Amino acid sequence: MVRLSAMAREQRNKMFLYALLDVVLINISILIAICLWYGGTIPGLPGGQGRLIPSEVWSWYKYTFIFVSPFCLVVYGLFKFYSNLWKYAAIEDVYKIIVANTIIFAAIYGYYCYFLSGIIYIELPKRMLIVGWIISIILFVFSRSGYRFVKRIFINIEHFFDRKSGRKRVLVVGAGYSGYNVVRSIINGEKGYEDRMAVIVVDDDYSKNNSNLMGIRVTYDTANIPRLCTEYEIEEIIVAIPSATNAQINRIMGYCTQTDCVLKMIPPMSDISDGGFQRLRAVNITDLLFRDEVSIDIRSISEYIMDRVVLVTGGGGSIGSELCRQIVKFEPKLLIIFDVYENNAYELYNELKDKYGNKAKMIIRVGTIRDINCVERVFEEYRPNVVFHAAAHKHVPLMEFVPAEAVKNNVFGTLNVAKCADRYGVDHFVLLSTDKAVNPTNVMGATKRITELIIQEFASHSNTKFVAVRFGNVLGSNGSVIPLFQKQIKSGGPVTVTHKDITRFFMTIPEASRLVMQAASLDNSGRIYVLDMGKPVKIDDLARNLIRLSGFVPDKDIKIEYTGLRPGEKLYEELIMAEEKDSMKLVFGNKIFVTAPVEMDYDEFNKNLDELYRAAFEEPDKVKDYIKKIVPNFNPNGE
Numbered sequence: 001m002v003r004l005s006a007m008a009r010e011q012r013n014k015m016f017l018y019a020l021l022d023v024v025l026i027n028i029s030i031l032i033a034i035c036l037w038y039g040g041t042i043p044g045l046p047g048g049q050g051r052l053i054p055s056e057v058w059s060w061y062k063y064t065f066i067f068v069s070p071f072c073l074v075v076y077g078l079f080k081f082y083s084n085l086w087k088y089a090a091i092e093d094v095y096k097i098i099v100a101n102t103i104i105f106a107a108i109y110g111y112y113c114y115f116l117s118g119i120i121y122i123e124l125p126k127r128m129l130i131v132g133w134i135i136s137i138i139l140f141v142f143s144r145s146g147y148r149f150v151k152r153i154f155i156n157i158e159h160f161f162d163r164k165s166g167r168k169r170v171l172v173v174g175a176g177y178s179g180y181n182v183v184r185s186i187i188n189g190e191k192g193y194e195d196r197m198a199v200i201v202v203d204d205d206y207s208k209n210n211s212n213l214m215g216i217r218v219t220y221d222t223a224n225i226p227r228l229c230t231e232y233e234i235e236e237i238i239v240a241i242p243s244a245t246n247a248q249i250n251r252i253m254g255y256c257t258q259t260d261c262v263l264k265m266i267p268p269m270s271d272i273s274d275g276g277f278q279r280l281r282a283v284n285i286t287d288l289l290f291r292d293e294v295s296i297d298i299r300s301i302s303e304y305i306m307d308r309v310v311l312v313t314g315g316g317g318s319i320g321s322e323l324c325r326q327i328v329k330f331e332p333k334l335l336i337i338f339d340v341y342e343n344n345a346y347e348l349y350n351e352l353k354d355k356y357g358n359k360a361k362m363i364i365r366v367g368t369i370r371d372i373n374c375v376e377r378v379f380e381e382y383r384p385n386v387v388f389h390a391a392a393h394k395h396v397p398l399m400e401f402v403p404a405e406a407v408k409n410n411v412f413g414t415l416n417v418a419k420c421a422d423r424y425g426v427d428h429f430v431l432l433s434t435d436k437a438v439n440p441t442n443v444m445g446a447t448k449r450i451t452e453l454i455i456q457e458f459a460s461h462s463n464t465k466f467v468a469v470r471f472g473n474v475l476g477s478n479g480s481v482i483p484l485f486q487k488q489i490k491s492g493g494p495v496t497v498t499h500k501d502i503t504r505f506f507m508t509i510p511e512a513s514r515l516v517m518q519a520a521s522l523d524n525s526g527r528i529y530v531l532d533m534g535k536p537v538k539i540d541d542l543a544r545n546l547i548r549l550s551g552f553v554p555d556k557d558i559k560i561e562y563t564g565l566r567p568g569e570k571l572y573e574e575l576i577m578a579e580e581k582d583s584m585k586l587v588f589g590n591k592i593f594v595t596a597p598v599e600m601d602y603d604e605f606n607k608n609l610d611e612l613y614r615a616a617f618e619e620p621d622k623v624k625d626y627i628k629k630i631v632p633n634f635n636p637n638g639e
Contacts, residue, residue: 015082018143019073022081025139026072026104027065033132034061037125056122060112063120067111068104075100097140105133167197171225171234171261173252174241175203175211175218178266182240183213192280199232225255238280239265257544262551282549296514297588300521304386304428305330311384312337313369313417314391316344319432319474322513323388328352328360335362336382339391342366369413372420379420386428387421388516389414394434396442400567403443404620407627410447412613415454422462428520431455431468433528435505435573438470439633442568446627446634450609452528453630456597457605459526468528469519472505472536472573474512485543489550493558495543498565503536503572515592522587522594530575530584530593568636577633605630 038053076082079100112124170186172179179201185193201218202225203209209220219228228234237256241248249265256263264280310327314320315337321344327335339345345364352360363382367374369391378384392410393399399406414431421429433452436445452468459466475482488495507515519529544554552558565571576584576595583596612626628634 018082019076021143022072022076022140023069025143026068026136029136029139030061030064030068030108030132032135033128036131037128054122056120060116060120060122060124063116064108064111068108071107072104075103094141098137101133101136101140105129105136167195168235168262169199169233170196170236170238171228171232172198172201172213172216173203173222173225173237173239173256174244175201175205175208175213176241176243178240178242179203180213182238182266183216187214196236199234200228202228222252222255225252226258229259229261234259234261236262236264239263242266257548260548260553263549296518297521301517302330304521305332305517307331307333308385308427309334309382310336310386310388311378311382312388312390313339314389315339316341316348317390318480318509319512319516320388320390321348322509323390323516324348324352324362326510326513326517327388328356328362331359333361334382335360336378336384337362337364338367338369338378339364340366340368368409369417370408372416375416375420376423379424379426383424384421384426386430386520387417387426388430388432388520389417390432391417392432392448394444396436396444396568397566399444399447400442403623403627404616406443406447407612407616407623410444411450411454411609412616414451415609418454418458418466421464421466422458426464429455429458429464429466430516430520431466432516433468433470435470435472435575438574438577439635440631441570441635443624443627443636444568446631446636449631449634450612450627453598453600453605454609456526456600457602459597460602465520465523465525467519467522467525469516470528470530470575471507471512471515472531472533472575473507475506475508481539481542482546485546486550489547489552489558494561495547495558496561496563497540497543498563498569499571500540500562501571502539502565502569504539505533505573505575506537506542507531507533518588518592522592524587524594526597528580528595529587530595532591532593533575536572 034053034057038057079096081096081100109124109126109129172182174182182193183198183201186196186198198216201213201216202222203218203220204222206220208218211218225237229237237259239249239252239256241252244252253263264282267281305327310332312320312323312327312335315324316339320337320339324335324337325348337345337348342364345366349362349364352362365378367378369375391413393406418429420426431451434445434448436442437449437452438445440446440449452470455466455468458464473480485495515529515531522529540560543560547554547558547560550558554560579598580595584593585596586592587594608626608630612623612630615623615626624634624636628636
């Protein structure tokens with residue numbers, strides 16, 4: 001309320017000053033026209049006798065002054081000149097100025113003809129009024145927009161010398177303590193800031209409008225960032241608001257990505273170490289995830305992990321490794337990292353040992369979930385209490401060429417782990433699923449839908465709590481679009497996007513792992529937990545933002561090519577099936593939902609699984625037909 005009242009007061013003051021200026025300018029334009037027409041001077045001024053200007057003209061002007069002063073304000077008010085944002089004036093506004101001033105000078109002539117001609121004996125020259133009309137338009141335009149022209153000249157001169165010195169012109173977002181430190185570091189030429197020049201600061205606190213930080217002007221409203229960057233020829237934006245929420249940062253980043261500037265930021269408070277307020281980092285793609293990340297209930301997770309044996313299949317993968325990083329924080333009795341690829345698992349093991357030392361009680365077991373004997377030996381030896389099942393083939397186009405291999409690994413590998421979890425009395429079993437399991441158009445998605453049904457089937461008769469977690473694409477995971485785009489940008493492009501309109505749901509790797517861990521703490525067995533992931537993101541926008549974050553201009557420095565949809569790929573993904581919508585229920589915060597189990601004949605399901613198993617090993621060409629028997633809404637190739 002205080003800010004709004006201050007803005008209203010400032011607006012009223014501006015309107016009053018503009019009105020006063022308009023009255024002065026309209027009269028000056030008439031006086032200049034008189035002087036030019038009659039070739040004389042204004043009486044009363046030094047050296048001005050007014051010899052060449054008839055006294056009747058001055059009498060006419062005195063009467064005209066009384067009329068034109070209030071009349072011009074009425075006309076300008078009707079044309080809404082006092083509510084215009086003149087900093088955004090365009091050619092349409094100049095046209096309105098011409099029309100308004102034409103009305104004013106036509107009224108002046110009419111006022112003379114009908115009211116003054118009988119009082120003042122003068123033949124009023126029409127061409128003199130035309131001269132006044134032209135001068136009034138010039139003065140009015142310059143009074144509103146002339147400063148922009150003058151400022152542009154100075155900015156161009158300043159930018160010329162900046163380019164000569166090799167310094168980048170910087171806009172700083174945030175006029176608080178961190179913004180002050182950034183400006184100070186730039187002015188003092190501190191390490192990491194020596195090649196920059198602070199040009200302007202923008203802040204959403206109106207009370208700071210038109211103040212300054214060490215001589216640098218502060219202006220209001222981050223929504224003006226695109227305009228300010230164009231107006232001041234900004235080359236780099238530094239976001240210096242470490243205490244801002246994700247929603248605030250994402251809103252600001254939305255404005256920043258409308259520019260061609262390189263983006264930098266001061267890290268969030270949670271990432272800043274002592275004395276690190278001036279440390280800059282590049283904006284990464286997760287900063288542009290336009291929603292708040294999901295939070296977790298640490299206590300409920302701690303209750304089922306602390307002092308328990310936890311098994312993570314696919315523990316060396318992108319999400320599996322992040323799960324292990326999160327799990328170690330809760331001090332399990334033992335963490336078993338199970339993966340077929342030993343290099344990733346070994347690197348993760350060393351990373352956690354370096355960070356936590358002997359507090360991290362871990363072992364690595366190399367093996368494949370496709371081998372039931374290998375899986376059973378791990379369960380028999382270590383008796384895990386909690387299982388996170390992240391092992392899977394996930395590359396959509398590759399699995400289209402070898403559907404039988406996708407079935408062997410994703411479906412029957414999951415079946416092997418689920419059987420052992422049931423047999424050895426595991427407390428919690430969590431399956432990592434995907435949005436591609438909803439109305440699948442590819443083999444990978446269809447196999448993940450079958451694994452969801454396997455979990456439901458086991459939950460119907462097992463003492464183990466079986467759940468699945470369904471989420472979208474994970475930013476930065478192995479095989480995701482982000483590493484591919486980064487590699488293409490590094491090589492100079494082009495960046496390849498399959499379709500201009502393709503969209504996907506996105507989440508960060510830490511966010512995915514937190515959701516998975518939270519789901520295991522919830523009570524409903526046989527259910528699928530779904531994250532409300534907000535609006536889907538256009539891959540084209542993602543690519544363009546990533547190019548900007550890398551310091552390039554899309555379609556200028558780095559080209560974008562559209563290659564067409566790949567096998568099994570569809571334009572958009574869904575998180576919920578039609579039959580699940582009515583049963584969806586919010587179960588955690590405002591982000592996690594749960595679905596009710598679908599009705600199914602478990603005997604028929606197991607019979608179809610047996611047929612699919614035989615087909616995968618004996619009739620690989622018919623695998624898709626057997627998948628469709630289990631997943632009726634499987635629509636291969638978008639048929």
